[in-house]
Amino acid sequence: MGLQQFLIIGAILFFIGLFGAFTKRNTIVVLMCIELMFNAVNLTAVAMSRYVVPYNNNHGVLIPETILTGHIFSIFIITIAAAEIAIGLAIVIALVRNYKSVFISDAKELKH
Amino acid sequence: METDTAFIIDVVFWIIAVCTIFSAIAVVFLRDVFRSALFLVVTFIGVAGMFLLLRAEFLAMVQILLYVGAIAVLILFAVVLTRDVEQGSPFNGYIAPALVISGLILAGVIFVIINTDWNMTSGEIGSEELTFAFSETNIVGNIAELLIKKYVLAFEAVSIVLLGAVIGALAIVRRR
Numbered sequence: 001m002g003l004q005q006f007l008i009i010g011a012i013l014f015f016i017g018l019f020g021a022f023t024k025r026n027t028i029v030v031l032m033c034i035e036l037m038f039n040a041v042n043l044t045a046v047a048m049s050r051y052v053v054p055y056n057n058n059h060g061v062l063i064p065e066t067i068l069t070g071h072i073f074s075i076f077i078i079t080i081a082a083a084e085i086a087i088g089l090a091i092v093i094a095l096v097r098n099y100k101s102v103f104i105s106d107a108k109e110l111k112h
Numbered sequence: 113m114e115t116d117t118a119f120i121i122d123v124v125f126w127i128i129a130v131c132t133i134f135s136a137i138a139v140v141f142l143r144d145v146f147r148s149a150l151f152l153v154v155t156f157i158g159v160a161g162m163f164l165l166l167r168a169e170f171l172a173m174v175q176i177l178l179y180v181g182a183i184a185v186l187i188l189f190a191v192v193l194t195r196d197v198e199q200g201s202p203f204n205g206y207i208a209p210a211l212v213i214s215g216l217i218l219a220g221v222i223f224v225i226i227n228t229d230w231n232m233t234s235g236e237i238g239s240e241e242l243t244f245a246f247s248e249t250n251i252v253g254n255i256a257e258l259l260i261k262k263y264v265l266a267f268e269a270v271s272i273v274l275l276g277a278v279i280g281a282l283a284i285v286r287r288r
Contacts, residue, residue: 001125006162007225009129013136013155015218020140022210026201028145028190032152035183036136039159042171050166052230053242064254065262067245071255072263074171078178079270083277085183089190090281096194105204 006047013040025103027095031088038081045070045077125165132158145191145201153184170252 017036024030049070092102099106135154142148156179163172259267 001122001165003230004225005125005129006166008222009133009162011218011221011225012133013159014221015214016133016136016140018214018217019210022214023203023207024140024201025204026145026199028187028194029139029148029201032139032148032187035152035179036139036155039156039179042175043159043162046163046166046168046171050168050246051242064249065258067242067249068251068254068258071168071171071251072258074168075174075255075259076266076270078174079274082178082183083274085186086277086281087284089186090284092190093193093285096197100197102194102197102199 003047003051006051007044010040010044010047013037013043025105027092027102027104028089030104031085031092034088035081035085038077038084042074042077045073049073121165125162128158128161128165132162143200143202145199146188148201149184149187149191152187153180156180156184167246168251170255 014037017033017040020033020036021030024033047070049067053066095107096102101107132155135151135158138151139148139155142151156175160172160175160180163169163175
């Protein structure tokens with residue numbers, strides 16, 4: 001168990017999320033895959049924060065500001081993810097109401 | 113005794129890793145949206161376990177509360193609310209190109225991860241000192257202090273984003 005293992009698992013999670021977001025037709029599943037990618041990024045940020053210190057000018061002295069950078073990043077990403085999923089699911093509900101379908105390919109009013 | 117603990121932690125890590133990745137695969141490949149959502153919950157819990165292994169206890173709790181508690185319930189609600197229309201989660205016709213593109217990205221990222229020398233932390237700080245610093249630091253208190261001191265502008269901005277998102281979601285789903 002080290003930094004590389006965590007980074008590789010984050011990369012695999014991101015790959016699965018990216019593949020799903022590319023290939024699924026159901027809007028809810030696409031949103032789930034985007035959440036998977038957010039989780040992969042969070043995992044990577046926290047792993048970096050645990051094993052690699054960003055450069056600071058306090059020579060040799062570790063202060064919380066430097067070792068908790070990834071945690072702060074992760075908190076902001078989680079907040080943005082919550083906002084994104086709220087908007088996304090509202091759009092799904094609106095889609096279902098207007099087009100009677102949850103499939104992305106059925107929302108093509110602006111396509112032509 | 114030391115090696116025993118390290119070995120057990122390694123085993124726990126690999127169990128969590130395998131569960132997380134298999135449930136993530138299940139999210140993409142299952143045909144039923146409801147089951148996909150349930151496997152998404154398993155993935156979130158697995159990532160929370162990884163946070164625990166990375167000494168990010170506060171983030172693990174936030175992950176459980178926000179993702180498992182709020183976002184998963186929101187997704188399940190959306191699945192249930194759209195039950196009366198055509199359901200299921202089929203693939204579109206772009207499986208092969210998507211697999212090639214995302215596989216190339218994955219291969220590149222893993223190549224870079226493996227071929228980078230991660231032993232440099234920053235100059236004179238060694239990894240043992242970093243581990244020691246993590247066991248000595250009051251993580252929750254310091255995160256709170258950083259959020260209201262150094263990162264206060266980002267904190268306020270993100271609260272406004274969240275407020276806008278809630279109002280926007282309400283405006284979108286409102287019946288006219």
